[in-house]
Structure formats: C-alpha cells, structure tokens
Amino acid sequence: MAARLQNRSTPGRRRASHSMESVLTEAVALLDEAGEPALTFRALAQRLGGGVASIYWYVANKDELLDLATDHVIGSLLSDVEALPGSDDPIDDLRTMALVLFDAIVARPWLGAYFMRNTNAQSNSLRLYERLGAQTLRLDLTARQRFHAVSAIIGVVVGSAVDLGQEPPQEVLDGKVGRDEYLGRAVQAWRELDPAGYPFVHEIVDEFDGHDDADQFRSALDLTLAGLRLQAGKAGA
Amino acid sequence: MAARLQNRSTPGRRRASHSMESVLTEAVALLDEAGEPALTFRALAQRLGGGVASIYWYVANKDELLDLATDHVIGSLLSDVEALPGSDDPIDDLRTMALVLFDAIVARPWLGAYFMRNTNAQSNSLRLYERLGAQTLRLDLTARQRFHAVSAIIGVVVGSAVDLGQEPPQEVLDGKVGRDEYLGRAVQAWRELDPAGYPFVHEIVDEFDGHDDADQFRSALDLTLAGLRLQAGKAGA
DNA sequence: CACATCATCGAACGGTGTTCTATCGTACTT
C-alpha cells in the first residue's frame, strides 16, 4: 500500500530512513541534473542511502514517482503564480502567468513532457489550471470559449516547452560537440540548401541563427493572446 | 561447421533478407499498433523474420530508428500537404495545412512526441517546414515575424498533439476500465470540488465532458491565426 | 516480554538496447 502522510524521521544507524519528502526531493534533484533517463530507482536508492525496494513503499511504480515529482515542483510553481500581483487586465495577467510557467520549464526542461499528465490526478496541476482559468472569467466569453482559451494557452506553453526540452543528441551530451557548434552546423546546412527550393528557410536562417527561445515563446503567446483579445472584444461590443 | 552439405537438401534456417524500406515499414506498423513501447528491436526482428543484430546494419541505434520511422511517415504527410489545392489567402492555407498535420497525429498519436525532433536531420520535416513557411512569404511581415509565426503554428500543433498523444494509465490499457469511463471519473471528481475554490473548473466542466479534441485544436489554432492576421494587416496598412 | 505492524533491504526475474564475434551468400577477380 501507499505511505500516508505520517513520517517518522528517527535516524537509524544501519538502515536508511526515508520520507516522502526526501524521496521526492532527491528524485527532482536527479531529474534536474540529467533529465528523465537519470532518474532510476537504483540511482535514487543510492542517493537516499538505502535499498532499491524501499522506494516502492512510498510509490507504486515509476509512473507515480514521475507524477508526484512533477506535482511536487508544480506546487512551488503554483505559489509563484499565486504571489503574482495581478492587474486590471485579465489577458495581461494570463500573459504574466504563462511567462512564469515558461520560465519554470526553462529551468527544468524535463517538466515540459510531464506538464499535462493527468490533470485530474495531480492536485497542484488542477489548482494551477483553475488559477489560469479564473482570469478568463473576467472576460466576456462563453464557457466553451473560456475552456478553449485556457487549453490554447497551455498548448502554447507546452508546445514551446517540448521544443525546448528535447535533449540534444549523443554528441552534445558526450561533450564532444558544443551545443552552439551543434546548432551552428544546422544553420550551415540550411544555408547550403538550394535557395530556389527552400526560399523560406533562406529567408529566416539568420533569425534562427542566434535566436532566443524566450523570444520565440513570447511571440507565439502574444499571437494567441491577440486572438483572444479580439474574441473577447467582439462579444463584448 | 556442419552446414556445408546440407545447404540445399535439408533447408536449415533460411536467412532473412531485409531492406531499409521493410525495416521502416514494420517499425511504423509496430508503432501504429501499440505506440512507442511496442517498438523493440526484438519484436521488430521477429516481425522481419530475422535476428536482432541485423537491424543494426540499417540503423545506428533506437534513436535513429525512431527518427527514420518518423521521417518515413512525414514523407507521405508531406505529399498530402503538397497536394492541397491552395487559395488566395495564405492564412487560410496555413490553417488547412495545420489541420492536415493534426489529422495525421490523431491517426498516429506516437507521431506527436517525435514531431519536432531535429528538424535539420530529417529531410522531410525540413521540407514540410519550408512548405508551411512559404505561406508566410505571401504575408507582409518581417523575417523574424515569419519565423515566429511558423514556430507558433507548429507549437500549437505539437501542444495539442502532446495532450492527445499521452497514453492513458494502466487501467485503460489493461481494458479493465473504458476510456470514456476513465474520463467520466475525472469529470465526476471535478464536479465534486468546492465551487467556491474552483469556480473556473465548475464553469467549464460541462464543456470538458464530451469535448472534442479536434474542436479544441481548431480553437487554439484559430486564436493564433487571428493574431497573425492582425499582425500582417497592421504592417500592411 | 510477546506481538503486530511499519519500514527496509538483498536478491532475483524478465525485459530492454547494444556489442561482439562468427558466419553465410554473392559478385568479382584471377
């Protein structure tokens, strides 16, 4: 069965004594250090100074471990969002919130992939969802429009995050090739393409070279929010 | 040692003869049948009637197998996009293309996760990217705006695709719980939340219940395209 | 002190991607 909220932190001498908190904290630490592949039960056990099977007392399987770890960090993310000042423009507030989300994913790229998992099962995710949606209640929209608006914003965040979160291929991880050099090669390959066959790629290759992920995200977000503003204004007038 | 004479008379193990095409086709078939976890080298080898190690002659590792398989199906997807009639409104054309992409991901949910991997390495992905971007060349935008517009549209597709592509948890896969029942439970749980603490969730729970993924995607896409139209019009006038 | 329960752990199982080495079959050389 699963561990309940009780926690005995009496320090054992030979045997390791864990707690839900420590398990999740170390799991997140592993994820932060080297992404999802780094989070293995064996690595986690070693880190906790205990045995592998012990972790299964706190967690049913790896899926649940990932869920709880995600919810754990979303908890603090939720605090950040709730601490936001807020303005008289709900769409501005939505923008600010989305930027906080994006920043969190930049700091923890592995978050992106697990961001939308089972909104129902993760309490903090749901509360974050509510927090975003609450802003749409201040807009003149139908219920369906509100639902779709929040979905769209989260979609933009996740869409950018997935792009951002994908780990560079072996070469870069091994340190043989620097990340900049890796991207530089791609740019170089693009430049050598047939300009007649790839007019667009040639048009934007300079933009791609040395582009800023945050800029890219902000632009995508602002397009969606501009559309939303239009939608809210249309019904209102 | 023994096989010298028996070569013809007694048919020993016939050696399998593969090809890049057959490897990729069977790999895609496995992915279609049960998603990424179903694509293992052993399952693929058995399907090809050969040994496990043989696959490594065609492919360096699983990552490359996934890349090539993805590029394989994107190839036919590209044909669909190129066969599109096209109109005098570039944004309409972008919308149509995005819908084709979305349909492809609905048909092959595993595609979503690998959709954006290494645009540079996958030739068909790059051509698809070019095809989308070409439409923005018909709009009055800066190079950077064009770059960001295409990124945004792809972001919306991927964002929806990730949401769509995540496999339901164990219960549903085991067939113990139907997918509708599973979603129904979530809806039920939402309805039982404190209305004061979760006003937005209560507002949209009816919309979520029995919602259509395609509707959700189309709404998100249209918000982005509305923003883009605004942006293009502003600079033009 | 006995006891039930919580919590921990080593060892093992089946599965995975990957590598090593040996081999077959064919096309070309001589």
Place this chain on the structure above:
DNA sequence: AAGTACGATAGAACACCGTTCGATGATGTG
C-alpha cells in the same frame, strides 16, 4: 573454375532497467 573480398545476417552475451518476493530489522502497544 577456384579463391577471395565484402555486404549482410545472426546468436550469445553484457549491462542496465523496472519490478517483485521473502526475509528481517525496528517500533510502539498490550
């Protein structure tokens, strides 16, 4: 026609993964 080089295949083994099982230390209760 025999020999050879090489493209292509394959079995066995390795290291690692998530997961399970059974045993056992620790702890508070009667």
